[in-house]
Amino acid sequence: MNSSQCTDKLDTFTLGPLEAGPACCDPQPAIQVRNLSLLYDGKAALDKVTLDIYQGCITALIGPSGCGKTSFLSAINRLTDLIPGCNVTGKILVHDQDIHHPDTHAQTLRRQVGMVFQKPTPFPLSIRRNLSLPLNEHGITQKTEVASITEHVLRDVGLWDEVHDRLDASALSLSGGQQQRLCIARALALKPQILLMDEPCSALDPLASGIVEDLICRLRGRYTIVIVTHNLAQARRIANYAAFFWVSGRAGQLIEFGRCQHIFESPSHELTAAYINGVRG
Amino acid sequence: MNSSQCTDKLDTFTLGPLEAGPACCDPQPAIQVRNLSLLYDGKAALDKVTLDIYQGCITALIGPSGCGKTSFLSAINRLTDLIPGCNVTGKILVHDQDIHHPDTHAQTLRRQVGMVFQKPTPFPLSIRRNLSLPLNEHGITQKTEVASITEHVLRDVGLWDEVHDRLDASALSLSGGQQQRLCIARALALKPQILLMDEPCSALDPLASGIVEDLICRLRGRYTIVIVTHNLAQARRIANYAAFFWVSGRAGQLIEFGRCQHIFESPSHELTAAYINGVRG
Amino acid sequence: QAQTKAATQRLVLTGSSTIAPLVGEIARRFESLYPGVRIDVQTGGSARGIHDVRKGIAAIGMVSRALKADEADLHAFVIAQDGVSIIVHADNPVRTLSREQIAGIYTGRITRWNVVGGADARITVVNKAEGRSTLELFLDYLQLKNSEIKPHIIIGDNAQGIKTVLGNPHAIGYVSIGAVEFEAQRGAPIRLLSLDGVEASVENVRQDIFPLSRSLNLVTSNEPHGWVQQFIEFARSSQVHDLVRAQYFVPVNTD
Amino acid sequence: MRETMPIHTWQVLRDRIVQFLIYASVLLISAVFIWILADLVRGGFAHLSWEFLTESPRDAGRAGGIASILVSTLLILLVAVLTAVPIAWTTAILLAEFVAVDSAFGKAVRFSLHVLAGVPSIVFGLFGNAFFSVYLGLGFSILSGGLTLACMLLPILASTAEAGLRTVPNAYRMSASALGLTRTAALVHLILPAAAPVLAAGLLLGIGRALAETAALLFTSGYVDRMPDSLLDSGRALALHIFDLSMNVPGGDMPAYASALVLVSLLLCINILAMKFAHGLQRRKIMT
């Protein structure tokens, strides 16, 4: 993908046209996870997870607390590198490229794989600077270009109308939901192909949560989205695929993966069924 | 209830016999809440809540985050006294005694109304001392009596077999679920009539959560239990009554109160229905 | 560049705290006569002055006693004479003490003032810290070793001795006569006791009849030249006699 | 319910006694400290004047003021802070951001800082005298005094800065990394600004310590009470001036009181500033 192409796309990359993404007729794996195990200080948190994440789809990760969902996401964009004592084995291919290959740089990988956290974490800077800081760091320093990207991503997350007259206000002055949308915008500004979201709605009030959920739905198709959620209804509403994790023994394992309907309506594993029906967890 | 009577009861007060509590045929109010309003620094958190909690039953408080469930519990055992700027109006009768009456001592009230919190918080002392400290404070200093109560309550919460050989180990060395059961045991040691529980399972893993839930079920009948939970399935499984809170305007309000089946199967308020079905919140 | 500037135009003097105030005044006058020269005066005791001069840390050392045999490598220049005497608080009725009485007090044989004709109170013995030449002079006079002395308070400089005695009516100490007269002149309630029947005064020191007197020296390691020489000559000249007298020392006559 | 569970009177009594003891201690402490402060103000205020602040000392400090002393103090402080800050802060950043807690290098640096923090100031004085004054030949000078103080400030500045950096929420580092920012960029644009109030508070704390220091300067910056011309001149620090006036100058109590009052007021200002910074940080923490 080169820059001119991106800017082309940006013009259509606003609230309206995005509404419907391309259909996923023939799913192509965007991320291939093979035998992924993850240890914190020698204690296993994930045990031999093998999974394909399909391009352009929303994949929901569900499961009880502590089953390793966050750890799984962190392994994909190598945020685990930052955690001392964290040891990852197994293979992860992002767009057919091994992320642990010595030629793969964490910084470029992370540019390609955006991430949104549970707690909205805008930087304690102005709204504008929140978006321009990562752009500048990635070599996009031209003022007009930065400004145009800023406007586009803010429109995309539906924040433009709410904040365009106070772009220089502190990002901390936004409400929780606005902050979370700003964080999504910030991730989008780098034009990633993949978006990892770790319970993006759970720290928000119901109203804001609904807005963010709508936003995620609108991103489907253009981005490959992996979303962790505790809200099963939400997973059901927005995801194409679902992966169910469970702690068996000490470490988290992938119990079942499949299309959302299957998982929710006819789970093949009894644990999944129990979890979905609220009997356990 | 005097001490000798208690000791009598203690003999039958173990894992076996407790299994089935007395049936609640004719519900008697143990707590009567009338027009309870609660303000933090002048900002209302609860608005005119009127509610009866029935003796020997489990009453579940449900509702979205921030609707004042914790505040409601704290008002009942006057823990709100500890929060500067917190102002409680309205009337609360615990076993027909006004808790705000000048003759009512907070310490005796709290002895009668035990409380268990979301995060397991054993004191950083030995397991034994965790139980003996409150007993000593309430004048039960005789060694044999303390030891016998310790054993009984630990049996009650199903912890005796797990810890009886290391009672002098630090309580912090227990697992999360064990810690929470120790906290429940600690509350039980004072022989309260009422037990308030603020999301007692939400910080635990599924397994531990299940054990604590079973324990709560076994306490039904002997204790009047008020439990806050975000897990609707859990509320449905264990509670006799349910109270649904919701934030309307700025302050939390009681929307609906009734028998558990009614609330979950045929809620009379549309907000309740929406919340139960996961459409909102 | 600062280094060379400092080396050519700055004189460092260290040593005896008895001499330091006097030299400080002399230096001030010298500086006003020769702008561009800076003279730093650091106190530290006579031994320190000798040490620093030998090590080259100071250009001139201040030594408030005659040089010893093993210090013959240094050049000494007397700038004034001083005596050391016993001091007590002005409220103390005792006027004179014999050599034995003093030795008795300082070795702890006499512990109360009424034994020597004073009030019924415990004596507070003030001694100087190790390394001060005043201490050496005093010990020499009493024929004692420092380890035999049983002090109650140990002080550093002359002024501290005076201050301690001022604050404690039952204290006894010994300091430079010059320093005491200087303070007494300012109204400090303090009294010098005579030694061996000789009144402790500047006049008696000048006449060389006071038993505990000493010469105040400036010492250098080499034959002085340049600014060092100029300063030493200035300090010995009659141009500064008023300063010497103002500090209650006895000027030397070089003329 | 009161009949069944009586509040034990001994419990109430015990609480009362403990409360009485605590209030009594607090009263005693406050009284003594107010006594000291009152003594300082009473003793020093009369002597305090504009001239006192703007004139150099005369007559061993009995007359004149403390202008040259203040200048020397300031210069010593400047040398100390300018030397210590870069070293201390880079160390702190390395320890807080770049080295794993259990790495050998980090452990070694941390250990040496820990030891340094425990070294008594008089020992710093000995070292400063042996190293800066004699070995490096700086003599009794503002420079050797300042450098000695810098060594003393090092652990204080480094540990406060490290603590400050650690209070910055990890979420910033994670988000920055997730956006592909370099650690340098995260440090410069996010972490340092967020930690700035604590860094400033730590710096002020260090300055306060340096300002109050006497023992380390005794054998390094010297006693000369004249206006210094260069950093190689000896200069007397304010705290040392108080020491000298009170110990060695008969009749020096009045100016000593006044100097002490000046010193305490300076420290008070610095403390208030430091608290303001720390407080600002607290507010920010609540906001985020």
Place this chain on the structure above:
Amino acid sequence: MILSERNTLFRLILIDKLLIGILRAGAMLAALVMLLILFFLVDESWPVLSKLSIVRFIDDASWHPLEGAYNLMPMLSGTVLTSVGALLLTIPLSLASALFIVFYAPIHLATLYKRLIELLSGIPSVVFGFWGLTTLVPLINQWNPPGASLLAAILVLTMMILPTVTLTAYTALAAVPEELLRNAAALGLSRWGMIKGVALPAAKTGIAAGIILAAARALGETMAVLMVAGNVVQYPETLFDPVRTLAANIALETAYAMGDHRAVLFVSGLLLMLLVMVLSGMAGLLEKQRHA
């Protein structure tokens, strides 16, 4: 596929490498200072350490360096006695102060009192020493001369370390999780029951670390003690006897010392540093235990 469209990667990595280099250099320098200090202390004390046996510092008749008597023990005892005395006074008073701020005082009074203590922690030791010299010593002198004494030193030291202990105890107590206290209250514990049973045990390592820190400070304190302790080298028999501490000894004699005398003073500096290092090592251990 994973490619940046502009080649910024190289620059980014270079910047990080450069930064780490600079930081490492700084840290190295910081670590070096420690070694330098140790080296110079040992180097300066080497003339006597190599010549005299250690026993001389324990066994000599007394401290008369000019007469070749180098017994450091009276001063060591003076150092320890003043510090221990000050700690004995400080600990109960500071604990009371900290409890007052955290649990007893109404919020405004608590902040006011905490400000006072913070203000006091900033008062330089010379000022305490000066006050002790002009007020305390004459008072004690009237009672039992000479005034400058172990007692005066203890009192002045107490005032100096009291703010330190109070503030660390306050921090430790304030860090006791709110939930613990809420739990204790929910169990019907009285205020003192809550403090004694829960808050103090939970805060004990923090408080202990603060006490050790204060002890280290007391051992090394120089000027204030020098001004009020009388500085006679002896084993005190009563509280009213003067004493000399190691630190005061260094301050008093270094300016006048040369040769072996100076070297012995460096030895006493080493001894002092060793003493304090042991203490701060203990504090470090406690700290580690607390975080574990």
